[in-house]
Amino acid sequence: MDIMLQALIYLTATVICVPISKRLGMGSVLGYLIAGMLIGPFFLGLIGKEGEDIMHFAEFGVVMMLFLIGLELEPSQFWKMRRSIIGMGSIQMVLTAVIVFLAMMFTGMTWQVSLAIGLAFSMSSTAIVLQTIKEKGLSQTASGQSAFSVLLFQDIMVIPVLAILPLLALESINDSSAIDSSVIGSLPGWLQGLSFFFAVAFIFLGGRYLFIPLLRLVARTRLRELFTASSLLLVIAVSALMKAMGLSPALGAFLAGVVLANSEYRHELESDIEPFKGLLLGLFFIGVGISINFGLIVSKPLIISGLVFFVMITKFIVLYITGRIFRISGDQNLLFSFALSQVGEFAFVLLSFSNQLRLINQEWVDIFMAVTAITMTITPLLLLINERIIDPGFGVKTADENQQPDKIDTKHKVIIAGFGQFGSTISRFLKANGVEATILDHDSDRVEFLRKLGFKVYYGDATRFDLLESAGAGDAKFLIAAIDPPETNLELIATVKKHFPHLNILARAKNRSDAYEMIDQGIRDIYMETQHTSLRLAEDLLNKLGHRRYTVSRLGQKFLKHDNEMIAEMAAHRHDMKKYVIKARETFKYQEELLRKNLSYDAGEGDHCWDSEQIREILLKQ
Secondary structure, three states: OOOOHHHHHHHHHHHHHHHHHHHHHOHHHHHHHHHHHHHHOOOOOOOOHHHHHHHHOOOOOHHHHHHHHHHHHHHHHHHHHHHHHHHHHHHHHHHHHHHHHHHHHOOOOOHHHHHHHHHOOOOOOOHHHHHHHHHHHOOHHHHHHHHHHHHHHHHHHHHHHHHHHHHHHHHHHOOOOHHOOOOOOOHHHHHHHHHHHHHHHOOOHHHHHHHHHHHHHHHHHOHHHHHHHHHHHHHHHHHEEEHOOOOOOHHHHHHHHHOOOOOHOHHHHHHHHHHHHHHHHHHHHHHHHHHHOOOHHHHHHHHHHHHHHHHHHHHHHHHHHHHOOOOOOOOHHHHHHOOOOOOOOEEEEHHHHHHHHHHHHOOHHHHHHHHHHHHHHHHHHHHHHHHHHHHHHHOOOOOOOOOOOOOOOOOOOOOEEOHHHHHHHHHHHHHHHOOEEEEEOOHHHHHHHHHHHHEEEEEEEOHHHHHHHOOOOOOEEEEEOOOOOHHHHHHHHHHHHHHOOOEEEEEEEEEEEHHHHHHHHOEEEEEEHHHHHHHHHHHHHHHHOOHHHHHHHHHHHHHHHHHHHHHHHHHHHHHOOOHHHHHHHHHHHHHHHHHHHHHHHOOHHHHHHHHHHHHHHHHOOO
């Protein structure tokens, strides 16, 4: 098939499926997978064998993703995570491999085949899990950090697993078709181990003393495209080196990223690599969708569905036990267990290699690959079910599964719901000025941490009527709705308006869309996260350009007043795009003319009263 036609098919499927998936709250990963299924050979048939070929190219997206993760993880931080990486990773991988090994032995397979399958099925999908965690903003949560630790350990363990597989197929070691194609494939075992340490040392030393100086030379040319080419050269060169040594390209890219994490070119490398990573990862997910053999699934539904159920249940239980051992709180542990319960992309590599070694026959390899692809496809759905149904209904927010929301023994005139950066700033300012508040938050880890810092924070879901009542909402005068995400904040507002209509609500909004929804619910005191900060920056800039501090502050207050009035007016027109655009243009023009007139107004010497630099100059002259 012509490459232009292929590109058209891939891009069309992506543009149609991914936005719909995101709109339904299922995330982009599932959208890509569905796109691949639709254009694959078993539905529309627009892509056939070409889908298998594209996977080899698209897998490079996983490599780039690991490089970017490495860039964000400084060596010191990597060292601090060693306990969770080795501890959680080894427990999960060993327990999963042993259980699957015993199950395969029970079905009559040889111990060699059973062990190979156990090792392959113990891997989880780095691409799907990390992409989903990033989209949902969970990278800094306990579940996100734990998932990253386990996935990194698995990526590292791909190396010894690839070394073990030939030993499990001793009868085919002399077969030329089964020989490792890497440079070190024919070397003795001790030399292969030594080559691993040589490759890692070369990455660390080469990155620091070879590539960083090279980037300095490239940066001096001031050619953006040359710097982009250099970034790609780094990732490709490291990956090619690791692959030639018979090691994991993704691990090599990760190590290269860690080495460059402290360099002055870190952010430039991130911005250059990010677009390529996103495109190739999307192709990878589409390729997984195309590779699902629905013909095989239809012909052997019981075997494949049974294996899918067994593998995902096994991994979920093992992961949940691992989380309990490392004391991950209940809701975070559920998310961690669901996220990693699939079989990952490295299983494709391990199963193909096992087939090449004649360890597993082609029929079973096809079955196991179908199981792998199905589990990867199911994962985004499981995470959606957990987010929408399990976590709100049964999710536990503390380490103790039976713990109920805290009993609130103090009541104040002000209630703050949500104690992240936004809510904590409000609370500290109020307390400094003698105003106490009852603080509620639904993140158990944050509540525990804030209590250690000396804050009196109560754990509980503020959208619940009974918790608000026990917090004194019936007698309070003000409620600050500062919960993230916005959907939960809107749910809180609806509950308060219904059961405690006397409460004066001051609400946090991320953007204008959230503000419009709040206006529809009758809220008038709305505070957008970026509005005041961006306005303060603009005021400071005008002051640095020579305008008086008092003048720009007064203009800022007027702009804020007009902008809030505009938001209230625009809320009624937002569903009619034509009217919305016309009204916005009129308002922007009026606002600019009004502020321009105010800027030219001279308030006299009194306008100098906030300009400390000018006061200092006057005092020095005296």
